[in-house]
Amino acid sequence: MTTAKEDRTPKEPPTPERSRAAPGDPPVPVLDRRPSDEQLLAARLVPLRRPGQWVSAVVLLVLFAMLVHTLLTNDRFQWDVVGRYFTRAPILHGLALTLWLTAAVMASGYLLGVGIAAMRLSGNRVLRALSFGYVWIVRSVPPLVQLLFWYELASLYPTLSLGIPFGREFVTFRTAHMFSGVLAAYVGLTLDVAAFSAEIVRGGVLSVDRGQTEAAQALGLGRSRVFRRIVLPQAMPAIVPASGNLLIGLLKATSIVSVIAVQDLLYSAQLIYNQNFLIVPLLLVATIWYVVLTTLLSVGQHYVERHYARGRRGAGGGGGAARAGRGVWDVARANLSLFGATRRDLAGLS
Amino acid sequence: MTGGERPALNALDGDALNGDAVNGADRPLVRVRGLRKSFGGHVVLDGVDLDVREGEVTVLLGPSGSGKSTLLRCVNHLEKPDGGFVELGGEIVGYRASGGRLHELRPRHIVRQRSRIGMVFQQFNLFPHLTVIENVTEAPVSVRGTPRKRAAEHARELLARVGLAGREDAYPRQLSGGQQQRVAIARALAMEPRLMLFDEPTSALDPELVGEVLAVVRDLALSGMTMIVVTHEIGFAREVADTVVFLDGGRVVESGPPEVVLTAPRHERARAFFAAVL
Numbered sequence: 001m002t003t004a005k006e007d008r009t010p011k012e013p014p015t016p017e018r019s020r021a022a023p024g025d026p027p028v029p030v031l032d033r034r035p036s037d038e039q040l041l042a043a044r045l046v047p048l049r050r051p052g053q054w055v056s057a058v059v060l061l062v063l064f065a066m067l068v069h070t071l072l073t074n075d076r077f078q079w080d081v082v083g084r085y086f087t088r089a090p091i092l093h094g095l096a097l098t099l100w101l102t103a104a105v106m107a108s109g110y111l112l113g114v115g116i117a118a119m120r121l122s123g124n125r126v127l128r129a130l131s132f133g134y135v136w137i138v139r140s141v142p143p144l145v146q147l148l149f150w151y152e153l154a155s156l157y158p159t160l161s162l163g164i165p166f167g168r169e170f171v172t173f174r175t176a177h178m179f180s181g182v183l184a185a186y187v188g189l190t191l192d193v194a195a196f197s198a199e200i201v202r203g204g205v206l207s208v209d210r211g212q213t214e215a216a217q218a219l220g221l222g223r224s225r226v227f228r229r230i231v232l233p234q235a236m237p238a239i240v241p242a243s244g245n246l247l248i249g250l251l252k253a254t255s256i257v258s259v260i261a262v263q264d265l266l267y268s269a270q271l272i273y274n275q276n277f278l279i280v281p282l283l284l285v286a287t288i289w290y291v292v293l294t295t296l297l298s299v300g301q302h303y304v305e306r307h308y309a310r311g312r313r314g315a316g317g318g319g320g321a322a323r324a325g326r327g328v329w330d331v332a333r334a335n336l337s338l339f340g341a342t343r344r345d346l347a348g349l350s
Numbered sequence: 351m352t353g354g355e356r357p358a359l360n361a362l363d364g365d366a367l368n369g370d371a372v373n374g375a376d377r378p379l380v381r382v383r384g385l386r387k388s389f390g391g392h393v394v395l396d397g398v399d400l401d402v403r404e405g406e407v408t409v410l411l412g413p414s415g416s417g418k419s420t421l422l423r424c425v426n427h428l429e430k431p432d433g434g435f436v437e438l439g440g441e442i443v444g445y446r447a448s449g450g451r452l453h454e455l456r457p458r459h460i461v462r463q464r465s466r467i468g469m470v471f472q473q474f475n476l477f478p479h480l481t482v483i484e485n486v487t488e489a490p491v492s493v494r495g496t497p498r499k500r501a502a503e504h505a506r507e508l509l510a511r512v513g514l515a516g517r518e519d520a521y522p523r524q525l526s527g528g529q530q531q532r533v534a535i536a537r538a539l540a541m542e543p544r545l546m547l548f549d550e551p552t553s554a555l556d557p558e559l560v561g562e563v564l565a566v567v568r569d570l571a572l573s574g575m576t577m578i579v580v581t582h583e584i585g586f587a588r589e590v591a592d593t594v595v596f597l598d599g600g601r602v603v604e605s606g607p608p609e610v611v612l613t614a615p616r617h618e619r620a621r622a623f624f625a626a627v628l
């Protein structure tokens with residue numbers, strides 16, 4: 001709406017009467033033909049009205065209210081069943097498995113990922129090529145396929161041995177006992193996370209100005225010191241949001257282990273509804289848990305981001321403000337631009 | 351590109367390798383001999399010789415792209431030379447001479463050499479995530495193992511010396527360019543270097559901030575610090591330099607006291623350059 005008006009104005013002759021009287025536009029209130037400076041100084045500022053935003057906000061709020069209403073009033077959601085199963089032992093066991101599988105995969109995936117990123121950033125051509133190849137192949141294969149692959153490893157390699165390459169073998173394992181469902185899930189997901197985290201870390205490191213490394217080197221800091229004290233802290237603001245995203249994705253991606261009968265949160269719910277056919281309420285149980293966990297992770301991510309914002313705010317506010325900082329709610333509100341705009345408009349209309 | 355002008359490898363076999371007894375105490379703190387560096391076929395340094403004596407200020411002048419920054423970066427081994435060498439206090443920078451060869455040093459030895467050379471960059475390159483005092487104490491604490499408290503005391507003195515007492519807890523972004531550059535100088539001084547390198551320390555500054563930084567550099571020169579300064583501030587060169595070196599196309603084309611080089615340059619390129627700058 002506003003753009004249409006702005007587009008039109010320049011084409012019109014610059015007489016104030018005509019642009020004010022442009023057809024279709026509401027008349028712009030004016031004080032006088034030629035207001036005096038005193039009148040201008042005394043004039044109240046009226047913000048531009050944005051009816052489009054206001055209307056869309058109302059529409060969305062109504063839709064949201066309808067959604068809440070139907071969730072609460074439709075008996076077929078069976079909220080009493082949801083409540084009954086929410087803290088049942090099998091669900092809680094599944095939840096625990098989801099949690100520690102996520103944590104273990106994330107930790108080892110990042111350890112591996114940092115190594116792969118370091119290889120890619122190194123001066124060694126072979127390491128760079130290996131790192132590139134790893135990321136390429138792992139990112140190309142769907143995680144579900146990887147999972148099944150590790151689960152079925154026993155059919156490809158019935159035994160695995162430790163020993164001299166192409167030479168003597170010292171210890172031999174039977175793979176049939178090695179890759180239980182959980183271990184296959186752990187290995188498959190770790191390799192997947194390693195590839196993605198390597199790219200996240202690499203991107204973060206590349207985002208740090210080369211001058212930082214040079215200044216640190218010129219001061220006589222050693223390589224690992226330069227990385228830990230100078231480069232990494234400055235790479236973190238780029239790494240943390242992407243990693244938070246990856247972690248939350250992983251939390252839910254662990255649910256693919258249900259295909260190899262690992263009893264995580266989702267599969268535990270499925271096992272129950274396979275018996276009692278209360279499909280929707282049990283899916284809701286799992287969903288609500290995922291929402292709770294994701295919320296906790298998001299809040300945690302916010303605090304980590306704030307920690308690494310040290311010294312990043314512009315002059316004046318500075319690091320002090322970054323640390324004393326705004327609460328989660330302030331940030332959430334600031335990001336809900338629609339909400340913010342609506343409040344302004346309401347103030348303008350009143 | 352003529353080979354005769356470059357004493358590069360001949361010099362290696364003689365005095366540089368075995369320590370020169372002839373020059374003795376008179377030996378310059380910094381000796382650059384036959385320094386060559388190319389970037390992918392593009393010759394940037396083409397056999398540079400340079401001496402800087404203890405306590406002297408050498409100002410490097412030259413048109414853009416003449417290799418001034420590259421020369422400075424070779425002095426503290428941020429850039430690996432293709433040929434020739436840099437010697438600081440009798441030690442070859444970045445290499446160990448033995449059996450007629452130069453063996454590249456391990457990182458920790460290079461780190462030790464670098465800690466004796468302070469460098470100030472055109473873009474300041476302060477660490478934005480550290481406060482002013484953390485910027486200054488980082489190297490003494492992590493490289494020298496100086497106790498944090500002692501390092502902080504020393505840092506406060508240095509910051510007072512560059513006129514920034516009271517700004518210890520600010521972050522770099524809260525400071526003006528001139529203040530940031532003065533912090534960068536304090537940060538380099540914190541390692542108590544024997545040699546300071548300045549690469550156009552005032553080029554990124556608004557004109558009204560240039561003076562405050564040059565004043566600090568001048569004070570440092572008066573205190574007897576050995577320095578190599580790349581700058582386009584001819585007035586500063588005239589006032590502070592013991593030697594002015596004019597670089598063009600990766601070679602030293604003029605070298606001598608400022609009153610000679612700046613007023614009566616022999617080389618055509620230098621004359622044209624000064625005519626344009628002055």
Ligand SMILES: Nc1ncnc2c1ncn2[C@@H]1O[C@H](COP(=O)(O)OP(=O)(O)OP(=O)(O)O)[C@@H](O)[C@H]1O
Nearest residue numbers: 389390394412413414415416417418419420421550
């Ligand atoms: N890392 C690099 N890779 C490729 N070329 C480079 C590199 N560093 C410098 N050069 C090139 O070397 C030449 C000399 O660069 P240098 O920075 O030493 O010049 P300078 O005399 O400092 O110029 P200025 O006054 O513009 O700073 C330039 O042509 C530059 O493009």
Ligand SMILES: [Mg+2]
Nearest residue numbers: 418419420549
């Ligand atoms: Mg330069």
